[in-house]
Amino acid sequence: MPKELYEEVKSDISEHVxxxxxxxxxxxxxxxxxxxxxxxxxxxxxxxxxxxxxxxxFRSENQSYVDRMNHRIRELEKDRDNWRDKYQRLMNIGYEKYGSGWYRE
Incomplete structure (x- = not known):
């Protein structure tokens, strides 16, 4: 909020806020x-x-918003898949180097 407004209303704001x-x-x-x-x-x-x-x-039928959200979902799914692939590659490296169960030790 603007500092000037805060000065006007600060006595109305709870102590913990x-x-x-x-x-x-x-x-x-x-x-x-x-x-x-x-x-x-x-x-x-x-x-x-x-x-x-x-x-x-979604019921508002704001197609622009729905399209933006669907695009964002696809981006997040790609990120998730990329991180999953990176994790799997690292696990494979550990397995190849140290054998099964290496990550539990």
Whole structure:
């Protein structure tokens, strides 16, 4: 938020909430607090919320957005496959050099 706005509203911001100013620097550091709900419940709620938002976007028939997301998915799949191939090559090198089970030692 703009620093001027922060000065106006800082008394309304909870003590544990952090604030970033325009330009991505911290005006006020966040403080760690214990979760008020079970961590798994919070994760599940976030996943449901994100899934709902994605569904809304797909139903909006914004073809440009859908195309961008499909393109991004393909890029990530390529990255995943490249990393998997690199991992497999390294494992093969270890196997050839040290024999089976070398990575467990």
């Amino acid at each position: 952090g604030v970033y100013a325009e330009g991505s620097y911290s005006i006020k550091k966040a403080k760690k607090v214990e979760l008020g709900v079970d961590e798994q419940i919070l994760k599940d709620s976030m996943i449901r919320s994100l899934a709902r938002d994605v569904e809304k976007l």
